[in-house]
Amino acid sequence: MNSIDEMVELRHLQTLEGHTDRVWGLAWNPTNTNLLASCSGDKTVRIWEQSSSASFHCKAVLEETHTRTIRSCAWSPSGKMLATASFDATTAIWEDIGGDFECISTLEGHENEVKSVSWNASGSLIATCGRDKSVWIWEVEPGNEFECVSVLQGHTQDVKMVQWHPSMDVLFSCGYDNSIKIWAEDGDDDWHCVQTLNEASSGHTSTVWALSFNASGDKMVTCSDDLTIKIWGTDNLHGQSNEGFAPWKHLCTMSGYHDRTIFSVHWSRDGVIATGAADDAIRLFVENDDGQVDGPMYKLLSKKEKAHEMDLNSIQWSPSEKPLLASASDDGTIRIWECASTS
């Protein structure tokens, strides 16, 4: 009996107000799970802290660095640094110095809007992507130096998101050209596209907005403007990098659940997939244990209508033991939800 395979609902715990424009991105701190970062069209980042009374308050506002929309943010695995990607063509690196956040470096190189940033599992590499159709890989060096080690061309349109694999140094990117590309190093410090998942591989038929991995890293979920989410899998996880690449393949497509663009998808450590979409709703999906003759099937576990007043742009599960979910919206707010059993 799967413990999450019962009736669940999302209970609204708190609405975080403060941003003065749409909120685009969210990131829970991986080591201090009481911290949540949010970034916005108001050109600021806000750091929210959960106090002992369980409610969140704004601990810091990071401003006067980016001059345009901040599209996404990501904590380093140590939880000490925050990277922020902006339409101003730069990626800023902030360090938590005794509770104060200081901008310690700015990564410049993209021609225009940077749309996403991601740290690899060890914190030694950063990836960025943007409207210039390129994906950049940066090496983190001692003394707060960040050096570009590769500029990857391959996407034919703007790249919406980059995400490192949770345990391997393999990079995934997706975007406006409807494809997902997988990038790996050849052992000679050269990065190459090792696989493209597109319409020919049962992929998406419109912009791919986001992707997320399950806890073990052998499955990936992607969401799209084509109103579907897709699950992809790989057989041999450890054949990912040097000793031959194990390709990813399409496992299943969930269609008919969403009726507007799905902007965000996130897989929890307990196996629950959450989506945030332009229909203002949050949906939770879980693997269906019954009758898996033709591979895995997923079912809708719960749906929260009108989770926000406007489009949802980001949805993120807390990395802590607590079943907390944060959502960010065009309505300028962040909402904190608890995933609770109704039985």
Add this chain to the structure above:
Amino acid sequence: MVSGLINANPTVYEKKERRIRDHPSDPTDEYAVEPIDDLEIFDHIRDIKDPEHPYSLEELKVLTEESVELDDKRGHVRVTFTPTVEHCSMATVIGLCLRVKLMRSLPSRYKVDIRVAPGTHATEAAVNKQLNDKERVAAALENPNLVDMVDECLAPSYA
């Protein structure tokens, strides 16, 4: 743009008369939800100026009353416009003007989709995709030159 107008000689049509709207709801109840109809939405956008001519989108029949489809209950609005020529490079600017005007005029609960009329533009799918990618729209609206252009087109629609 002094040289090379996309459409040098557009056909100009007469504007339709504006209808007088009756207000059935109780004027003393300021919290009453006033239903919006498609003609009201048309009124918000009919006077937007064409990016390259001194005529309104209505006068060029880029928009007609039939351009607006509204599902008020679900809060969905769809505007379908007809570029004056089928390779019109101004189509994305017109679409951006429509989106900005409706963003400013309608309550935020409305979901707006904008598209060119089927078969009226050479790169119809590409134009529609770009107009409905809100991240690209957000980036465009941080471009001061583009915002100036949009504001100039929108000015007559506020009169």
